[in-house]
Amino acid sequence: MTDSSSSALSRRTMIAATAAAASAASLAPATANSAVKNTSKPRKFDIERFVDDCVIANRDGVDAQGAVSEVLARAVSDNGAVLNAIGELKEAGITPFYRSKTLTIFSAVWTPQMNLMPHDHLMWASIGIHTGREDNILWRRTSDGVKAYGAEALFEGDVGILPTDVIHSVTNPLERFTGGIHIYGGDFFDTTRSQWNPETLEEEPSDGPVIAAIFDRANERMRQFGAQ
Numbered sequence: 001m002t003d004s005s006s007s008a009l010s011r012r013t014m015i016a017a018t019a020a021a022a023s024a025a026s027l028a029p030a031t032a033n034s035a036v037k038n039t040s041k042p043r044k045f046d047i048e049r050f051v052d053d054c055v056i057a058n059r060d061g062v063d064a065q066g067a068v069s070e071v072l073a074r075a076v077s078d079n080g081a082v083l084n085a086i087g088e089l090k091e092a093g094i095t096p097f098y099r100s101k102t103l104t105i106f107s108a109v110w111t112p113q114m115n116l117m118p119h120d121h122l123m124w125a126s127i128g129i130h131t132g133r134e135d136n137i138l139w140r141r142t143s144d145g146v147k148a149y150g151a152e153a154l155f156e157g158d159v160g161i162l163p164t165d166v167i168h169s170v171t172n173p174l175e176r177f178t179g180g181i182h183i184y185g186g187d188f189f190d191t192t193r194s195q196w197n198p199e200t201l202e203e204e205p206s207d208g209p210v211i212a213a214i215f216d217r218a219n220e221r222m223r224q225f226g227a228q
């Protein structure tokens with residue numbers, strides 16, 4: 001494992017722990033066996049305010065990704081509120097919330113058991129899961145093509161911290177939808193990146209239309225075989 005990936009994983013662990021602590025705190029008054037009725041209103045997830053908070057955090061001159069990831073961790077710690085704001089997950093797709101030269105924020109939905117081939121981003125990425133689970137395989141370039149070297153499973157409330165040079169493939173292992181908020185440290189939609197053929201691992205260009213076609217195929221497969 002590279003130094004950058006090690007620090008990314010330890011950072012992720014820290015972020016996830018923060019999210020879990022926040023989640024536990026918010027659930028504390030209303031556990032199933034609690035005799036005390038929770039009369040407080042459920043928290044709401046305000047997408048505009050969340051975007052504003054991320055834009056401000058991204059101005060952090062020392063660790064913009066860390067600052068943005070803390071905002072994201074707070075949001076997905078109440079994953080039910082995020083899902084309520086986003087609405088029912090019905091198909092694979094990307095819904096942009098914000099786009100600039102230095103920051104992209106969108107909601108992404110994977111169909112049941114959807115796979116995304118190895119790909120890079122060429123910018124940092126932080127992924128907060130609010131519904132389901134996302135399994136990541138981490139790859140790196142070698143003199144003999146890309147090789148898998150690590151894995152990370154992200155559950156509801158987790159935030160994955162991916163460094164600028166990451167190559168990962170993504171699987172939704174569940175028989176239901178997985179949803180997350182994805183944040184990138186650049187203009188995700190205006191960057192030509194690479195993807196690697198899942199069978200041959202040959203490098204190919206990837207961009208917005210290529211990704212859109214992958215989502216279209218996943219939805220077509222779901223319609224063909226039915227939501228599992």
Ligand SMILES: [Fe+2]
Nearest residue numbers: 119120121168
């Ligand atoms: Fe990705």
